[in-house]
Amino acid sequence: MKEEQLRSSNWFGRTGKDGFIYRAWMKNNGIPHHEFKKPVIGICNTWSELTPCNAHFRDLAAAVKRGILEAGGFPVEFPVMSLGETLMKPTTMLFRNLASMDVEESIRANPLDGVVLLCGCDKTTPSLLMGACSVNLPTIIVSGGPMLTGRYKGKSIGTSDVWRLAAELETGGVNETELNSMEDALCRSQGHCAVMGTASTMACMVEALGLSLPGNAAIPAVDARRKVLAQYSGSRIVEMVREQLRLSDILTRPAFENAIIANAAIGGSTNFVIHLLAIAGRMGTPLSLQDFDTLSNNIPLLVNLQPSGAFFMEDLYDAGGLPAVLKELDGLLHGDALTVNGKTLRENYTTAECYNREVIAATADPVSAATGLAVLTGNICPDGAVIKPSAASPHLMRHTGPALVFESIEDYKNRINNEDLDVDENTILVLKNVGPKGYPGMPEVGNMTLPKKLLQRGITDMIRISDGRMSGTGFGTVVLHVSPEAALGGNFSVLQTGDLITLDVENRTLEVQLTEAVLEQRRNAWKPLPPHVSRGYVHLYTQRVQQAHLGADLDFLTGCSGADVTKDSH
Structure with missing residues (x-):
């Protein structure tokens, strides 16, 4: 490539004062002149x-x-x-x-x-x-x-086991001493x-x-x-x-x-x-x-x-x-x-080979017919939500149950293990205000740990719905990225405990069994939560972040602006 075709020649290929400045300070690292070409x-x-x-x-x-x-x-x-x-x-x-x-x-x-x-x-x-x-x-x-791969007592362990161990800690299946030993073995x-x-x-x-x-x-x-x-x-x-x-x-x-x-x-x-x-x-x-x-x-x-x-x-x-x-x-x-x-x-x-069919299955004999991703729509999520069927429970792929609503992550943490909480395995856990604007930042809290009293009964999965995300290491029947999020005042924001919700993954729907008139009445009465922060980057983020179905980027960053530098201060 000729020097003038290099973008860097706009710096290092210059003559006079500008070129002198650009090259001289780089040369304090012992770089000879010909390197700049x-x-x-x-x-x-x-x-x-x-x-x-x-x-x-x-x-x-x-x-x-x-x-x-x-x-x-x-x-x-x-x-x-x-x-x-x-x-x-x-x-x-x-x-x-x-x-x-x-x-x-x-x-x-x-x-x-x-x-x-x-x-x-x-x-x-x-x-x-x-x-x-x-x-x-x-x-x-x-x-x-x-x-x-982590190894503990002769068995393989990985990050996904953290969620299992968190549940076992609640039920007494493991204790803090055992967890400390696993810490040493997990990230080896x-x-x-x-x-x-x-x-x-x-x-x-x-x-x-x-x-x-x-x-x-x-x-x-x-x-x-x-x-x-x-x-x-x-x-x-x-x-x-x-x-x-x-x-x-x-x-x-x-x-x-x-x-x-x-x-x-x-x-x-x-x-x-x-x-x-x-x-x-x-x-x-x-x-x-x-x-x-x-x-x-x-x-x-x-x-x-x-x-x-x-x-x-x-x-x-x-x-x-x-x-x-x-x-x-x-x-x-x-x-x-x-x-x-x-x-x-x-x-x-084209020349790649598979050396272990237990790990990489053939398309004719897959690990599972369940796909790794499904997109849901419905009156709860008119702009969409996602679920990972390959990591979910088949018996919950079509399910109707009453909602148990948590208005925030703090609300969830304060109430989830209350003995008098009205919840069973048919209940659908709903977590609001953990979306891009509402948290802010859309944290990985969507795969909520189940109530302790259900874990003690051997219940290992329930439908969980949120406008937040889930760690890629997580699993379960978890609906995520509900859009629009609760902080914007849509239907998701006005769900209440006891509302009947139907998840139908085959038909790609997520619906609450309420009339539009009832939903409209609730939306009209809805009031937004006060902002978390009023300064700095976080304030900018909450003002300009897009919704999950658009990628949660800042709206002024979309599109490719290119590499041109239009001004030179030297």
């Missing part, structure tokens, strides 16, 4: 000791740098806001859009020709990708990889959750979209082959810059459809929906919530991983990884979709 590759790093899933990213970045140097590029590593799922309060989802703004402006404002995104923990993948989409430079993703290596939670789902998403090299999704974080892939990715991004292969060339409508189909087959996290919608919104690619149902319908569960199945990400890699899963879906996917290595998706998976 090479493609400048940014390594966007979410390393942080407050994000344990990404704590190994310094080593991963070093591997990427080796690849960039090998291919004749000029690597520059830079930090952005990191979102640690396990530690941040009130919820990382509140900060996903803020982190994306950090990424977008960091890329646009600096002399970068291409970008490698290092992401792993749940929100780091969508936030980095959303930000990069808004700038639309050549971009490749390197995921951090899953941790090794660096990396993100070892199950098909949101982090693993996001890694599969970017591979299915064509944004990473084949095999990226499942290589364990501590496997040496993760560093090899990182080095190859560093080399490839330099080639992508020379080819001017941008995100907009890859993130076409067929690519998004491929990701949706793949997500259904792997039993991916319901969070996939809200993140993919936001990514499509940044690219300006038409995508609706209904598309997820249409494309997921009749796609069986092929991957036997927790929480929908039995195994772990380490097992998925050993069985052939995502390429083997995609090969099983050949004929359903857009195999001619372009990917970051310059090949089509089909070319990337």
Whole structure:
């Protein structure tokens, strides 16, 4: 590539005072003059000791740098806001859009020709990708990889077991001493959750979209082959810059459809929906919530991983990884979709093999006929809601029961274990005001722990409905992302304890048995809750966040604005 074709030449290729300033301060790192004529590759790093899933990213970045140097590029590593799922309060989802703004402006404002995104923990993948989409430079993703499977007393354990153990703690099945021992065994290596939670789902998403090299999704974080892939990715991004292969060339409508189909087959996290919608919104690619149902319908569960199945990400890699899963879906996917290595998706998976049919099933003999995702509509959720049938109870897929309504998460915590609570296994638990505006930030509280008195009777699942989200590691018959949320004053906001609700997953409906006249009377009497915060980013978020069925992005961030820098202060 000629120097004038490089975006970075607008900085480093200048003469006079401007060029002097741009180059001189960079040279304090010992960089010789000729390096400034090479493609400048940014390594966007979410390393942080407050994000344990990404704590190994310094080593991963070093591997990427080796690849960039090998291919004749000029690597520059830079930090952005990191979102640690396990530690941040009130919820990382509140900060996903803020982190994306950090990424977008960091890329646009600096002399970068291409970008490698290092992401792993749940929100780091969508936030980095959303930000990069808004700038639309050549971009490749390197995921951090899953941790090794936990082992406790000779058995495998993973993050999904946390929900089971929480219930057992309520009933006396385990005690705090035993939990402490399990803590030591659960996360036994660096990396993100070892199950098909949101982090693993996001890694599969970017591979299915064509944004990473084949095999990226499942290589364990501590496997040496993760560093090899990182080095190859560093080399490839330099080639992508020379080819001017941008995100907009890859993130076409067929690519998004491929990701949706793949997500259904792997039993991916319901969070996939809200993140993919936001990514499509940044690219300006038409995508609706209904598309997820249409494309997921009749796609069986092929991957036997927790929480929908039995195994772990380490097992998925050993069985052939995502390429083997995609090969099983050949004929359903857009195999001619372009990917970051310059090949089509089909070319990337055509030689893949499955080495373990217990982990990756054939389409003719799936793990389950239940799909990984269904979209519901009805008078409770006119703009939609989602459920994960592959992780739900078959006997609750069609059910009518009385609502037990909690007006907030605090209300739920205060009352759920009251002995006099009028609740049984037929009751439908309803949690309001945990949506994008109402919480704010839409936390992962939708898979509410059941009442203690029912757990003691051996009841392990009930229908639960909320305008919030659920951890990708969670499971159960849980309806999520109700839109519009309770904070906006729609029908969901006026549900009352005792209202009869019918869930019918086969017909994709969620209805309360009330007349429109009664609902209208309640809506007219409804009053919004006072705002949580009146300043700063959180105030901006609550004023401008979109609803879940649109991806919960900030409304002024949608659309791709490109990489142009219109002003120069020097």
